[in-house]
Amino acid sequence: MKKIVFAGIVTLAGFLTAKAQCTTVNKLSENFDSWKEINKCWTAQAGKAMLYAGDKKIIFYSMNDPRENMYLVTPKVKAGSYTLTLDVSDNGGETTLELFSVDNPSDTKSFASIAKASKITGDKKTYNISLKKDTRLGFKVLLNGVHQAVYLDNLSLQPKK
Secondary structure, X not given: OHHHHHHHHHXXXXXXXXXXXXXXXXXXXXXXXXXXXXXXXXXXEOOOOEEEEEOOEEEEEOOOOOOOOEEEXXXXXXXXXXXXXXXXXXXXXXXXXXXXXXOOOOOHHHEEEEEEEEEOOOOEEEEEEEEOOOEEEEEEEEEOOOOOEEEEEEEEEEEOO
């Protein structure tokens, strides 16, 4: 009986520890080098395509499903003004990136655009954003061709001083 109670306490502590690691942040600095899969504090929605961590970056891959809406969502970020920078490139073709504030990662109706979709050109992207409330950031990638890929790396979200 003591073993069962102890196992229950250890399991509950594990759940509480995992939840505590996904707290609201006031900055992000991620190069994705150590990711073997999407971090549990982030959310990936790939639809019928693929969105995964690999080759020390995040890869959005269309497979045979072009025009699929694919989203990568950060942990919750504290309200405030920020500078967001990231490296984003593709393997050719027409691709776009749009930035959202996200209330509920599992409900795309809660996504509100904060930076219009822009063509991915291989250049570093910089955004100045202002969050009125604690929210997550969502990156929507749109691929227009079969076997297209977009690569996201070196993401930095820093508070403005």
